[in-house]
Amino acid sequence: MTEVSTHRAPLKCEAAIVGGGPAGLMAAQRLAQAGVRVHLFDAMPSVGRKFLLAGKGGLNLTHSEPADAFAARFGARRAQIEPMLADFGADQVKDWAARLGVETFVGTSGRVFPVGMKAAPLLRAWLAQLRGLGVQFHTRHRWLGWNEQGALRFATPTGEVLVQARALVLALGGASWPQLGSDGAWAPWLEARGVAIAPLQPANCGFDVLNLASGSAETRRSFLRELVGLEQAPAHGWTPHFRERFAGQPLKSVGLSFTGSHGQAFARRGEFVVTETGIEGSLVYAASQWLRDEIAASGHATLHLDLLPEHDAARVEAEVRHPRGARSLSSHLKSRLGLDGVKMGLLHEVLGREGVHDPVALAAAIKALPLTLAAPRPVAEAISTAGGVAFEALDPKGMLSAIPGVFCAGEMLDWEAPTGGYLLTACLASGARVADGVQQFLTEPAQG
Numbered sequence: 001m002t003e004v005s006t007h008r009a010p011l012k013c014e015a016a017i018v019g020g021g022p023a024g025l026m027a028a029q030r031l032a033q034a035g036v037r038v039h040l041f042d043a044m045p046s047v048g049r050k051f052l053l054a055g056k057g058g059l060n061l062t063h064s065e066p067a068d069a070f071a072a073r074f075g076a077r078r079a080q081i082e083p084m085l086a087d088f089g090a091d092q093v094k095d096w097a098a099r100l101g102v103e104t105f106v107g108t109s110g111r112v113f114p115v116g117m118k119a120a121p122l123l124r125a126w127l128a129q130l131r132g133l134g135v136q137f138h139t140r141h142r143w144l145g146w147n148e149q150g151a152l153r154f155a156t157p158t159g160e161v162l163v164q165a166r167a168l169v170l171a172l173g174g175a176s177w178p179q180l181g182s183d184g185a186w187a188p189w190l191e192a193r194g195v196a197i198a199p200l201q202p203a204n205c206g207f208d209v210l211n212l213a214s215g216s217a218e219t220r221r222s223f224l225r226e227l228v229g230l231e232q233a234p235a236h237g238w239t240p241h242f243r244e245r246f247a248g249q250p251l252k253s254v255g256l257s258f259t260g261s262h263g264q265a266f267a268r269r270g271e272f273v274v275t276e277t278g279i280e281g282s283l284v285y286a287a288s289q290w291l292r293d294e295i296a297a298s299g300h301a302t303l304h305l306d307l308l309p310e311h312d313a314a315r316v317e318a319e320v321r322h323p324r325g326a327r328s329l330s331s332h333l334k335s336r337l338g339l340d341g342v343k344m345g346l347l348h349e350v351l352g353r354e355g356v357h358d359p360v361a362l363a364a365a366i367k368a369l370p371l372t373l374a375a376p377r378p379v380a381e382a383i384s385t386a387g388g389v390a391f392e393a394l395d396p397k398g399m400l401s402a403i404p405g406v407f408c409a410g411e412m413l414d415w416e417a418p419t420g421g422y423l424l425t426a427c428l429a430s431g432a433r434v435a436d437g438v439q440q441f442l443t444e445p446a447q448g
Helices: 022-033 049-054 067-072 075-087 090-099 120-132 186-191 217-224 240-246 282-298 313-321 329-337 341-356 359-367 422-443
Strands: 011-018 038-041 104-106 111-114 136-138 142-146 152-156 159-170 197-203 207-211 250-259 265-274 278-280 301-306 369-376 384-389 406-408
Touching: 011 022, 011 422, 022 038, 022 120, 022 422, 038 159, 049 120, 067 075, 075 422, 090 104, 090 111, 090 422, 142 186, 159 422, 186 197, 197 282, 207 282, 240 341, 250 282, 250 341, 265 282, 278 282, 278 369, 282 301, 282 369, 313 329, 313 359, 329 341, 341 359, 341 369, 359 369, 406 422
Parallel strands: 011 038, 011 159, 038 136, 159 406
Antiparallel strands: 104 111, 142 152, 152 159, 197 384, 207 278, 207 369, 250 265, 250 301, 265 278, 301 369
16 A cells, blocks of 8 residues: 555544554554544554565464463453454354355464465455545654653654544564564553553574583583583574584474473473574463563573474483494494484584583483573564553453554454464554444544
8 A cells, every 4th residue: 555644734534553464554444444533553564564465475364263262361461352252253253254255264273364374365355345435544653652741753755744643552572573563662652641661572483492412521410310400501592513414404203391490380292493592383382471481580491302293202212322332322323213313403402512422411302302592582583573552451342441543453452462363463452442432432522
């Protein structure tokens, strides 16, 4: 879209929406269908950019698991998210897509995708519907907060624009992927007006590893004794040899387990990728909330990898101890256990030469390789954001108690969920909820 407002006198509108992601677009749809005149503002040259990025590898719209399990994915914020999902959950997402002419299917993992897997056809149909409903789009409008008279300020290519709206929906996203428009700049403006904001943190993110291999032999031995003396391990990241050889390679069919210092536990099988500085990917993202919080509390988090989850510990130890004759250790492990490549590289990286040639340590590490994480990757790199506007600052319809007539939706709220369609569904659901709240606000006699 190329529409750009050039208003110099304040633009007056019934409902303004700031943010053209799924939450803002859904709020616009529901309001326009109810007959409300909607103006939607977005900082980027076109709306839905993160939505399109999410669909680059196949747009995961929602998940087919039972409603109770679905709601449980939102953890500590289940009580706030579940009522939204009751009104606009997985079934409603599929119906919404179908009404836009996009059929869906359930993948083998239970995730729901559009036929064709792409986001662009769905977004095009959605925007055509919104234009047909009379929604007016103003792109390249970056929100700057309010002026002293309470008008909304927008920076545009032709200068600052002011907007006066009877009701305002903020759907500004968190702080992940700021190049697509969500940079978290809104947080201090809301805090200055008395809105409680939880610090923005990375969610569904990768991590930097702690490089124990750069420490002394005694440090390594301490590491093998469940990280006694961990505070002496000095460096982040892999050794140069491991990084140059294995960065970018996936670890497939592994188990990841983690037990936090307060008893929180995670265990799942899947895959992830070795990065230049650590690890990322679906299995890591699934555990990221607990790993991130443990690092914040303790300074580090240690997970354990089962490199061969299809084999029990007794089988692994027997094969490790099996006479190998003239064969190298690497050839022996590849022949007996199918263990090679990046998995073998990880064993060398963590155990070192001394540990790899100790059959007891090697067998134990294959089934429970300790990997210590030093820090989450920056929030700008994360798939999504935790933290944001506290639910306690909102009424049941999503309006800010401190600023009547201003509603918040989407990822800028203080909630998080794993990937798998949960994020998108909750954003759509929160957009639908605030649309109901705006309608109620606009029709109250005191507002008339």
